[in-house]
Amino acid sequence: MASGNTLEVPRQDEPHHDGEPRRRDFLNIAAVAAAGVGGIAIVVPLINQMNPSADVLAQSTTDVDLSKIEAGQGIVTSFRKQPLFVRNLTPAEIAEADKVDIKTLRDPETLAQRTRGQKNWLITLGVCTHLGCIPQGITSGEDRGQFGGYFCPCHGSQYDTAARIRKGPAPKNLFVPEYKFTSPTTVTVG
Amino acid sequence: MSFPWAKQYEPKSGFTKWIDERLPLPRFVYGAVGAGYPVPRNLNYFWNFGVLAGAALAIQIVTGIVLAMHYAANGGVAFDSVEHIMRDVNGGWFLRYAHANGASMFFVVVYIHIFRGLFYGSYKAPREMIWLLGVVIFLLMMATAFMGYVLPWGQMSFWGAQVITGFFSAIPVVGDTIRIWLLGGYAPDDAALNRFFSLHYLLPFVIAAVIILHIWALHIPGSNNPTGVDVKGEQDTVPFHPYYTAKDGFGLGVFLFIFAALLFFAPNSLGHPDNYIPANALQTPAHIVPEWYFWPFYAILRAFTVDFIGIPAKLLGVLAMFGSILLLFFLPWLDSSPVRSANYRPLYRIFFWVLVADVLVLGWCGGSPATPLYVIISQISAAYYFAHFLIIIPIISRAERPTPLPNSITEAVLAKKGGTSPAHTALSGSAVPAE
Numbered sequence: 001m002a003s004g005n006t007l008e009v010p011r012q013d014e015p016h017h018d019g020e021p022r023r024r025d026f027l028n029i030a031a032v033a034a035a036g037v038g039g040i041a042i043v044v045p046l047i048n049q050m051n052p053s054a055d056v057l058a059q060s061t062t063d064v065d066l067s068k069i070e071a072g073q074g075i076v077t078s079f080r081k082q083p084l085f086v087r088n089l090t091p092a093e094i095a096e097a098d099k100v101d102i103k104t105l106r107d108p109e110t111l112a113q114r115t116r117g118q119k120n121w122l123i124t125l126g127v128c129t130h131l132g133c134i135p136q137g138i139t140s141g142e143d144r145g146q147f148g149g150y151f152c153p154c155h156g157s158q159y160d161t162a163a164r165i166r167k168g169p170a171p172k173n174l175f176v177p178e179y180k181f182t183s184p185t186t187v188t189v190g
Numbered sequence: 191m192s193f194p195w196a197k198q199y200e201p202k203s204g205f206t207k208w209i210d211e212r213l214p215l216p217r218f219v220y221g222a223v224g225a226g227y228p229v230p231r232n233l234n235y236f237w238n239f240g241v242l243a244g245a246a247l248a249i250q251i252v253t254g255i256v257l258a259m260h261y262a263a264n265g266g267v268a269f270d271s272v273e274h275i276m277r278d279v280n281g282g283w284f285l286r287y288a289h290a291n292g293a294s295m296f297f298v299v300v301y302i303h304i305f306r307g308l309f310y311g312s313y314k315a316p317r318e319m320i321w322l323l324g325v326v327i328f329l330l331m332m333a334t335a336f337m338g339y340v341l342p343w344g345q346m347s348f349w350g351a352q353v354i355t356g357f358f359s360a361i362p363v364v365g366d367t368i369r370i371w372l373l374g375g376y377a378p379d380d381a382a383l384n385r386f387f388s389l390h391y392l393l394p395f396v397i398a399a400v401i402i403l404h405i406w407a408l409h410i411p412g413s414n415n416p417t418g419v420d421v422k423g424e425q426d427t428v429p430f431h432p433y434y435t436a437k438d439g440f441g442l443g444v445f446l447f448i449f450a451a452l453l454f455f456a457p458n459s460l461g462h463p464d465n466y467i468p469a470n471a472l473q474t475p476a477h478i479v480p481e482w483y484f485w486p487f488y489a490i491l492r493a494f495t496v497d498f499i500g501i502p503a504k505l506l507g508v509l510a511m512f513g514s515i516l517l518l519f520f521l522p523w524l525d526s527s528p529v530r531s532a533n534y535r536p537l538y539r540i541f542f543w544v545l546v547a548d549v550l551v552l553g554w555c556g557g558s559p560a561t562p563l564y565v566i567i568s569q570i571s572a573a574y575y576f577a578h579f580l581i582i583i584p585i586i587s588r589a590e591r592p593t594p595l596p597n598s599i600t601e602a603v604l605a606k607k608g609g610t611s612p613a614h615t616a617l618s619g620s621a622v623p624a625e
Binding site for chain 2: 047050051052053056076078080081082083106126127129130131132133134135136152153154155156167168169170171
């Protein structure tokens with residue numbers, strides 16, 4: 001067995017052992033291995049302390065009242081300390097989103113796949129999938145980009161009316177979180 | 191380097207003899223930055239910037255420790271605690287502006303220091319290790335400056351933290367895990383601010399340690415000089431003290447003069463006004479830009495807008511941005527020309543200045559909004575940046591015919607003084623080489 005240690009030269013003051021590993025070599029390996037395991041056991045908690053703490057992990061849900069959002073309007077609310085976009089699409093915006101051949105998209109998804117039964121309610125995180133800025137366009141009067149959805153000012157990513165990435169450096173569509181309608185005018189996100 | 195003619199330390203008093211036999215620290219200092227360190231006699235003012243960088247680090251550490259006595263790293267009070275420093279702490283406005291503008295001054299002198307090395311071939315054998323350690327210091331500086339800028343918890347602080355930790359989410363498979371680990375959550379919040387404070391305190395001491403290695407590595411071969419010609423004998427050098435301590439002291443005075451002018455008359459000129467707005471997790475500023483000293487790299491990051499050979503644009507941008515710095519680690523082996531100084535490399539000298547212009551253009555693009563025109567200019571400039579190091583330098587270092595080198599530093603100095611041959615105006619980069 002190739003033991004990889006450097007003490008293979010037989011020494012004159014020890015019994016000849018025909019190049020076989022000695023029991024002392026095993027002791028060396030065992031001692032270094034135990035020290036290695038101990039070292040890793042110390043490093044793991046030092047790294048792990050930086051992972052989200054219990055209070056950050058405590059999951060929460062957010063209820064959104066949809067009754068005051070008219071077609072063509074959108075609101076920003078907060079979900080787990082991140083912005084959440086809730087938009088009531090107009091029929092024209094739905095038609096435009098459905099018109100797109102999804103094979104041409106960077107992250108192919110239909111509007112129906114990105115909504116939960118009611119195609120006019122588009123609920124996404126307002127976090128650009130590039131480097132995390134909040135895209136513009138949810139509030140009226142903001143630049144909605146050339147695809148009529150959202151425009152991220154940080155690096156120029158453009159999203160369409162279904163919040164799908166169409167142009168710029170972002171790799172994915174805006175993330176659709178888990179949510180369900182708890183009444184016709186309320187959704188619970190999370 | 192301990193040249194044979196270096197003066198030896200001789201303790202005079204009984205006390206210094208007693209010290210020297212037990213802990214020869216004065217001997218060490220004498221040999222490192224005292225009269226016992228011979229330095230080429232022809233160093234120009236571009237050789238001041240190492241000392242200036244050291245001074246800038248010292249200013250940052252001292253003002254930083256003082257500011258940390260009054261700053262509170264918690265999202266709820268961080269912004270207010272900085273205003274408390276500005277309004278209530280004795281001289282707090284001065285210390286805060288000194289620290290903020292000190293970062294800009296630090297980067298100014300380090301950028302000049304880097305381009306000095308590029309022009310005079312200070313990265314070439316036998317000084318590769320000095321260069322490599324210098325690039326490590328540069329990376330540490332950028333990490334430190336980034337985390338420091340987060341601490342005031344203004345709009346640019348928050349969104350800078352969001353974007354820069356977002357770089358790591360571009361890494362395939364493990365990216366999101368790493369980002370959440372860095373932030374301690376899903377978006378920048380108290381956990382992130384708190385750890386950035388701890389690390390912003392730690393890193394300057396790591397920088398100081400690497401600077402010690404940087405200087406140690408420098409003292410093995412000794413300083414390079416504007417001719418790039420090795421020291422041949424005692425006549426080529428003067429002792430560091432008092433000749434260069436005095437010259438560096440003069441340079442330091444000029445540096446502090448400019449620093450004071452910036453600090454007292456235009457303290458906000460290099461900052462971004464949006465960082466006077468408290469962090470708002472629900473609104474990204476329309477024109478988010480990083481600090482000016484990151485602009486060239488930021489321009490490279492956002493030059494990548496389309497996926498290429500299956501790699502997402504986001505990952506490409508991040509790889510290019512980090513690659514643009516990591517590339518510098520390989521520079522000593524990309525440039526195979528045996529001639530160090532660009533004063534004797536007519537072709538390299540042209541491309542050096544094109545690179546300077548290219549980096550300035552990248553900086554200008556990085557500070558501008560991401561409109562299509564700026565993106566196209568960024569793409570061309572970023573492509574040129576990589577071409578300079580990966581294509582142009584390897585080719586011209588083989589193809590170029592250098593002009594004749596002086597036989598020694600002293601010969602170059604005397605030729606310049608006597609005016610018998612065309613002058614080496616090593617002070618300006620556009621030197622006329624000897625015939």
